[in-house]
Amino acid sequence: MRISRGALLVLIAMSVPIVIELRTVASFVGIEVPLSVTLALSLLVVVALVFWATLPPKQEPESTG
Amino acid sequence: MSAYIDDFPEEAAVIRAAFWSSFVALAIGAFFGLIQTLHRTDIVRIFDSTDYYTILTAHGVFMVITFTIFFLVGVFTWAVTTSLDRGVESLRFTWSWYLLMSLGTVFTAIPILAGFVDSIDMSADVLFTFYAPLQAHPLFYIGLTMFVIGTWLAGADWFRSWWAWKSENPSERIPLPTFMVLTTMIMWYIATLGIAVSILAFLLPWSLGLVETVNPLLTRTLFWYFGHPVVYFWLMPAYLMWYTLLPKFAGGRLFSDPLARVVFVLFLLLSTPVGIHHQYLDPGISEGFKFIAMTNTMFLLLPSLLTAFTVVASIEHGARQRGGEGYFAWLGALPWREPAFTGMALAGLMFAAGGFSGMINAGMNINYLIHNTLWVPGHFHLTVGTAVALTFMAGAYWLMPQVTGKPLASKPIALFQTVLWFVGMTFMSNAMHRAGLLGIPRRTAEPQYEGFEFQAAVGSVAELDAQVAIGGTLLFVSAVLFLWNMLITSFNRPTETLPSNVIPEPLSGSDDSPAVLDNLKLWTLIAIVLVVLAYSLPLASIVDRGGLFGPGGDAFPVRLSPTLVAQLLVDTVQEGLR
Amino acid sequence: MNIHTYEKLWLVGAMLLIVGFIATVTYGAVGVGVTMIDDSEETIDPTQLDEDERFSEPRVEQVGENEYDVYVVARQFMFQPDPIEVPAGSDVTFYVTSADVIHSFSVAGTNVNTMVIPGEVSTMTVEFDEPGEYGIVCNEYCGSGHHAMEAMLIVQPEDEFELEEGEN
Structure with a gap:
């Protein structure tokens, strides 16, 4: 683990507002993001965060949260 | 080095009682909150829409009066006794204010809950703001008055402790936590004058039939004279915990004692002369008075912005003490496994978001767009509903073991609960803000209209509804987990291994604070002058225009009158025939 | 009273923000002409x-x-x-x-x-x-x-x- 499980939980929680508001921000520049894409994207973010967090520390980071 | 209960067993019993009064209110309030989110969004409607307002009144009063204030009197008692290192002067007096507050709560609750039972001719569906000429049963006003007097006596209790301590330590500075309690209570005494006059001079005699009419604009203005500072009455105990406990949890200590004192003095001075910003759209108040309230409100941002700096700096200091490094990597060194820390940190983060939406509310002209829309509850669920409520719950995870001598039932569940509150509130509050921008009103059982539909800019209204319902449900689950944890903790076996009840000294200590900051008489005087400046002319103008008892008008007791029932029946039948 | 340099900067930034807000609201009222509901009408029974x-x-x-x-x-x-x-x-x-x-x-x-x-x-x-x-x-x-x-x-x-x- 790179970070503690508690920190991972908080990190995932903090991604929620970003994913939700991404839709609104995208619409400002004229991109309509459907609900299904938002759901898929949020799943992807969670998986990416978990993957990143469980990598052994001090390795070359390949994916970013 | 010992837990609070070892040093102050009798005071701990009062604090436990206050906490449990608070938690019972939270349980009822949270249940009603769940019903509301599902009802408004038309997902499940268990109750009749006319009963929605009984539920809404109960949710408002139990959450923002009973839950918050009972919890904070517990916190304040803990803060004063701990920081002065002396028990209360008279336990009998302490219990008497607790009992008066409890009795007041019961008296207020009876007419509210009687609103569910049609056969009892008693009701108080007037919501938390009780705007005349909507009229509640007299018991509602009597109960509120008793509750407020209870808080006045509680304040007197803490002042007595301080005076007694001062006579024994004449040359010492007021310890910071006690200073915070005293300044908050002075603010509260000034603020509650408005509600006392409103109830005792007008609403109570009117509900008893002693006077015929009231001036709705006057009682409304007196309510908001109290209605804004009460927000800071909820918030100051949360700030107290952010300043005293949060740096300790982070592994460090408070950055600056003098700045903390400056912040609390600013709140004492500026909390009250701003209430008219809730009345930007009221007729009968001139534009000039609204402008003055607006500028005062903007300056009230200052102490909160200073708090943001001090709290983050203190946390960073703690993280670096724990071995954190780098520009941002120190964040990883914080004790995220600790529910008390994580809960308060998330609460602080959400308060920043709530602060931004509050700046929109305060903007006099942009307020037209969002006044009384769902944006407003979206805003205050971030402030009182998270900054305050989540900080209190997080604080309880540390304070309950201190006042019971028993370890927390489950730390992982506690951590999950605080994170769940954050996620649930993100869903609910975000959708509420956005729905407000579409003009969807607050405080209504059915924001679905016959003649028109609200148009969403992004997504659809149905999606916003779903988001509100999901968020509300998560919040309810979170509240249940919290209450369960508190309940099991109370039945736990006592332990000897609790952390000791110590508030660490700030990095820049009280020796650095100018002595004038502790001159409470001076600050009280300035606060009163500011209130007189901000309110004497508007009040005089309102009374001059409409008279003390208004330009006439009937009272509207909020119970289902036979004619109204008949009218609603006719409407329903007509709708069915259409 | 000892105030940290960063804290002084923050204080200045906070004051600028506040004054900025007041300026925009004032501009909205005076420049754009968004008037507030006021007390121009007499009361009525x-x-x-x-x-x-x-x-x-x-x-x-x-x-x-x-x-x-x-x-x-x-x-x-x-x-x-x-x-x-x-x-x-x-x-x-x-x-x-x-x-x-x-x-x-x-x-x-x-x-x-x-x-x-x-x-x-x-x-x-x-x-x-x-x-x-x-x-x-x-x-x-x-x-x-x-x-x-x-x-x-x-x-x-x-x-x-x-x-x-x-x-x-």
Whole structure:
């Protein structure tokens, strides 16, 4: 683990507002993001965060949260 | 080095009682909150829409009066006794204010809950703001008055402790936590004058039939004279915990004692002369008075912005003490496994978001767009509903073991609960803000209209509804987990291994604070002058225009009158025939 | 008193933000001309609206070439008149009062929004650029039928607008 499980939980929680508001921000520049894409994207973010967090520390980071 | 209960067993019993009064209110309030989110969004409607307002009144009063204030009197008692290192002067007096507050709560609750039972001719569906000429049963006003007097006596209790301590330590500075309690209570005494006059001079005699009419604009203005500072009455105990406990949890200590004192003095001075910003759209108040309230409100941002700096700096200091490094990597060194820390940190983060939406509310002209829309509850669920409520719950995870001598039932569940509150509130509050921008009103059982539909800019209204319902449900689950944890903790076996009840000294200590900051008489005087400046002319103008008892008008007791029932029946039948 | 350099910078930044906010609001009021609902109207007895010249008959009235006055009464749980029909591109002044409790007069999706307090008259002048239909809601809780309180505002194209019979 790179970070503690508690920190991972908080990190995932903090991604929620970003994913939700991404839709609104995208619409400002004229991109309509459907609900299904938002759901898929949020799943992807969670998986990416978990993957990143469980990598052994001090390795070359390949994916970013 | 010992837990609070070892040093102050009798005071701990009062604090436990206050906490449990608070938690019972939270349980009822949270249940009603769940019903509301599902009802408004038309997902499940268990109750009749006319009963929605009984539920809404109960949710408002139990959450923002009973839950918050009972919890904070517990916190304040803990803060004063701990920081002065002396028990209360008279336990009998302490219990008497607790009992008066409890009795007041019961008296207020009876007419509210009687609103569910049609056969009892008693009701108080007037919501938390009780705007005349909507009229509640007299018991509602009597109960509120008793509750407020209870808080006045509680304040007197803490002042007595301080005076007694001062006579024994004449040359010492007021310890910071006690200073915070005293300044908050002075603010509260000034603020509650408005509600006392409103109830005792007008609403109570009117509900008893002693006077015929009231001036709705006057009682409304007196309510908001109290209605804004009460927000800071909820918030100051949360700030107290952010300043005293949060740096300790982070592994460090408070950055600056003098700045903390400056912040609390600013709140004492500026909390009250701003209430008219809730009345930007009221007729009968001139534009000039609204402008003055607006500028005062903007300056009230200052102490909160200073708090943001001090709290983050203190946390960073703690993280670096724990071995954190780098520009941002120190964040990883914080004790995220600790529910008390994580809960308060998330609460602080959400308060920043709530602060931004509050700046929109305060903007006099942009307020037209969002006044009384769902944006407003979206805003205050971030402030009182998270900054305050989540900080209190997080604080309880540390304070309950201190006042019971028993370890927390489950730390992982506690951590999950605080994170769940954050996620649930993100869903609910975000959708509420956005729905407000579409003009969807607050405080209504059915924001679905016959003649028109609200148009969403992004997504659809149905999606916003779903988001509100999901968020509300998560919040309810979170509240249940919290209450369960508190309940099991109370039945736990006592332990000897609790952390000791110590508030660490700030990095820049009280020796650095100018002595004038502790001159409470001076600050009280300035606060009163500011209130007189901000309110004497508007009040005089309102009374001059409409008279003390208004330009006439009937009272509207909020119970289902036979004619109204008949009218609603006719409407329903007509709708069915259409 | 010892204040850290970063804290001083933050303090200056915070003050600039506050002054900036006040400046934008002032610009909105003075520059753009967003006026606030104020105390320009006399108080009125809400039980005597029947005898009031303006509110005994809630209506739309033409008062100038491109100027219209609208007298609206809000009461549990309706607005009068309903629907309200006004032309696009004209100055429309609403005068709204309440016959009973506190209501609001809020045109959904616009910034036409005011509290309606018994005894007081709210006024605001607006111009609707485009024809269209807007919902009017009461957004202040006014009793157990509050959620049923709604009306329509119909903005007619300028050339098609005509006041109905019986209205002057």
